[in-house]
Amino acid sequence: MSTSDRLVEATRELLWERGYVGTSPRAIQQHAGAGQGSMYHHFAGKPDLALAAIRRTAQELRGTAGRVLDAPGSAYERISGYLLRERDVLRGCPVGRLTMDPEVIASEELRAPVDETIAWLRGRLAEIVQEGLDHGEFDHRLVPEEIAASIVATVQGGYVLARASGSAEAFDAAARGLLALLAPRTDTT
Numbered sequence: 001m002s003t004s005d006r007l008v009e010a011t012r013e014l015l016w017e018r019g020y021v022g023t024s025p026r027a028i029q030q031h032a033g034a035g036q037g038s039m040y041h042h043f044a045g046k047p048d049l050a051l052a053a054i055r056r057t058a059q060e061l062r063g064t065a066g067r068v069l070d071a072p073g074s075a076y077e078r079i080s081g082y083l084l085r086e087r088d089v090l091r092g093c094p095v096g097r098l099t100m101d102p103e104v105i106a107s108e109e110l111r112a113p114v115d116e117t118i119a120w121l122r123g124r125l126a127e128i129v130q131e132g133l134d135h136g137e138f139d140h141r142l143v144p145e146e147i148a149a150s151i152v153a154t155v156q157g158g159y160v161l162a163r164a165s166g167s168a169e170a171f172d173a174a175a176r177g178l179l180a181l182l183a184p185r186t187d188t189t
Contacts, residue, residue, distance in 0.1 A: 004042040006032040011053035016094045020050060020103040020110070051110055057094045058117040069124050075132030076184055079125070079151065083175040089162040096156045122148045137184045147182070154178045 001009070010031035014023040025046050029039055043049040068081045095117050104110045125148035132138040138147075158171035 003032070003034050003038045007034055007039055007042060007049060008052050008056055010034075011049050012057050012094070015050065015053055015057075015101075016091065016097060019097075019101045021101075023050070025049075047107070047110070050104075051113075054098060054104070054110060055113045057098075058113040061093075061095050061117055062120060065121055066124070069128060074184075075128045075135070075137050076179075076182060078128055079132075079182065080179055082125075083151070083155065083179060084172075087171075089159055089168045089171040090166070092159040092163055093156060096159060118152065122152055124148075125151050132184075138182065139185070151178065 007028060010028050011023065014027055014031060018027075023046075025036070025039060028034075028046075028049065029036060032039075039049065043052065064085075065082060068085050069078050071078060071081060073081070095114055098104045098110075098114045099118075104114065122145070126144040129138065129142060129144040129147045133140065133142060133144065154174050154177075158174035161170035161174060162168050164170070
């Protein structure tokens with residue numbers, strides 16, 4: 001791994017664990033095993049390095065979610081796959097946690113990849129819900145954009161519940177509850 005990649009990976013980890021303010025250039029350098037000169041050779045400073053790390057985290061989340069959401073299967077199966085995929089729920093979402101970081105939210109540049117990723121996820125989920133509506137899989141009263149927002153909120157809220165309780169079961173219960181509400185009707189009465 002190149003020095004710049006090690007710096008980006010170290011920053012990703014530290015942002016996830018500590019947030020922007022809690023991630024010092026010195027901590028990044030130590031975590032990456034890189035000197036100060038290396039850091040400033042590759043990046044203009046902490047904001048530039050944080051932006052590269054946030055972009056990579058956002059790209060990784062899109063890739064992971066996309067593989068599940070673009071898999072074969074019904075709309076319900078793909079949404080279920082997304083909600084129930086393996087996650088380290090007690091660590092939280094590396095992108096979602098950035099929304100709680102005042103320094104990230106205050107910076108238009110740092111916030112942009114976070115907002116774009118969440119918007120992409122909501123859009124992709126809305127497309128899948130629409131597919132389910134088009135195939136008669138879901139109740140015709142569902143509004144794709146609203147269901148997509150509910151799915152994202154359930155995942156992000158599930159992380160909060162799990163972290164607060166110290167148990168992944170809280171996340172799993174939220175996911176199962178939403179899936180029960182979305183489950184295609186099998187009876188005609």
